[in-house]
Amino acid sequence: MVLLNLMADNHKRRLLTTADDDIITNISEHLIDLILERLPIKDAVKTSILSKRWRYRWTTMRTIVLHAKFSKKISKIGAYHRNGQPLEFQGFLNLEDMFLTRIDFGGNSGGNVINLPQLEKLTLHSCFNVYNFNIKAGKLHKLWVVRCPDAMLLRLLHSEHLDAVRFLAAEKFPKWLPQTVKCLKQLEFQSFSFCDLDQLEGGLCMLRNSPNLEVLRVTNMEMGLEAEVELTSGYLEQPDCLKQTLFMLHTVEMTYLEGSRPELMFMKLLLDHSPHLENMIIRPRATADAQKMLNIAKDVMLLPRASAKAKMVYLDPVP
Numbered sequence: 446m447v448l449l450n451l452m453a454d455n456h457k458r459r460l461l462t463t464a465d466d467d468i469i470t471n472i473s474e475h476l477i478d479l480i481l482e483r484l485p486i487k488d489a490v491k492t493s494i495l496s497k498r499w500r501y502r503w504t505t506m507r508t509i510v511l512h513a514k515f516s517k518k519i520s521k522i523g524a525y526h527r528n529g530q531p532l533e534f535q536g537f538l539n540l541e542d543m544f545l546t547r548i549d550f551g552g553n554s555g556g557n558v559i560n561l562p563q564l565e566k567l568t569l570h571s572c573f574n575v576y577n578f579n580i581k582a583g584k585l586h587k588l589w590v591v592r593c594p595d596a597m598l599l600r601l602l603h604s605e606h607l608d609a610v611r612f613l614a615a616e617k618f619p620k621w622l623p624q625t626v627k628c629l630k631q632l633e634f635q636s637f638s639f640c641d642l643d644q645l646e647g648g649l650c651m652l653r654n655s656p657n658l659e660v661l662r663v664t665n666m667e668m669g670l671e672a673e674v675e676l677t678s679g680y681l682e683q684p685d686c687l688k689q690t691l692f693m694l695h696t697v698e699m700t701y702l703e704g705s706r707p708e709l710m711f712m713k714l715l716l717d718h719s720p721h722l723e724n725m726i727i728r729p730r731a732t733a734d735a736q737k738m739l740n741i742a743k744d745v746m747l748l749p750r751a752s753a754k755a756k757m758v759y760l761d762p763v764p
Contacts, residue, residue, distance in 0.1 A: 481506050507563075508542040537561055546570040550577040561585075565606075569593050587611075591635075610651075611635065629655045630693075633662040639707035640672035642680060653689040661694060661715070665701040665708065667730070674706060681710035687718055694719045698726040700763055703733060704741040709748070716750040723754050731762035738762065 472480075481489045481503055489503040537543075541563050551574055564582040568589040569575055575593050586606050591613040609631040632655060638644050652658065668674075680686055697715055702708050712725065727745060729738050742759050 477502060478505075478507075482508065504537050505539040506537070507539050538563065540564050542566045544568045544570070545572055545578075547572065549573040550575055609633075625654045625656060627657055629658060631660045631662075632658055633664075635664045636666040637663050638666045638668070638672075639705060639711055640668055640674055640677050642673060642677055645677055645680060645707075645711075649687055652691065653687065656689070656691075657693045658691060659693050660696045660698075662698040663700070663711075665699070665703065665730070667701070668703060668705060672705075677707040678710055681707060681714060687714055689718065691715070691719045692721060695721055695723045696726070697722065697724070698728075700728045701730045702727060702741060703730055704737055704744065709744055712745065713748050716748050716752075716755065718751065719755070720751045721754070722750065722752040724756050724758055726758045726760060728760045728763045731764040733762065 477499075481492065484492070489506065492503055493500045538560070540561055543561070543564060543566070545568065547570070550572065559580045561580050561582040562584065564580075564585055566587040566589070567582070567585060568591070569578075570591045570593075572578075572593045584606050587609045588607060589611045605628055607626070607628050610629060611633040613635040632651060634648055637648065652661070694715070697712075697719075699708070699712065716722065716725065725745070727741070729741055733741070745757055745759070748757075
């Protein structure tokens with residue numbers, strides 16, 4: 446009797462297991478997408494063990510966030526290895542938005558290229574050795590780079606659709622556009638220091654190599670006690686520091702201005718080299734007193750401009 450009960454229990458377990466497998470296997474593609482997009486990435490990867498149909502299914506996600514802890518653990522999960530052998534990986538074929546944070550790409554990429562054919566937006570935050578991040582992303586539109594001190598991202602610039610780049614330049618500004626990028630139309634510098642010669646040289650390098658740039662946004666970083674005002678002012682006064690006419694530039698936004706001489710020289714440089722500029726939008730820093738804000742407005746209005754259509758738009762201070 447006991448043996449019969451055990452056999453019956455085992456049979457029930459097999460039936461339940463088979464039924465569960467059928468449910469997992471027969472879930473619609475749309476429902477699988479909804480499930481994966483709501484899971485933390487480490488749990489989404491683990492779904493590869495559910496069935497053959499689910500293996501690598503997580504690589505078809507449209508949005509993904511990867512961080513340092515995940516990259517260290519990922520090799521231990523069955524989605525990548527079976528009996529110690531790497532499985533064939535063709536890339537994230539449906540991925541549209543990727544956010545990578547605190548990842549060290551190291552120096553041994555092995556020449557492997559990750560295929561991201563649908564990727565439109567990539568954010569790199571506090572990453573290192575990003576020049577080793579070798580991807581193929583022909584539809585990349587937006588590239589956000591935050592605190593990546595060695596962001597020599599030449600591999601990404603082959604995209605014919607890359608038209609917007611945002612760079613936080615709080616640290617040393619890398620010169621990572623040594624070649625012309627004709628597709629770039631929008632460029633944004635955040636925490637940019639006009640009193641840091643490295644950042645100025647890097648910023649002007651990017652402007653020189655973006656001939657079709659239409660919109661430039663610069664958020665100024667507050668000057669510190671060690672600001673190299675005389676050094677950067679002298680550099681900006683050199684007649685050949687830009688050496689590029691920005692024919693397509695029509696809008697410039699300058700935020701958190703303090704009225705320093707390097708700031709004014711930078712604006713003068715843009716006005717001199719932008720024959721089709723329409724709007725120079727200026728927002729001073731809210732901590733500046735009324736007299737200083739008035740002086741900024743006066744100085745800006747006196748700057749010569751190459752474009753007869755250029756308007757100087759002076760907005761309320763930013764807190």
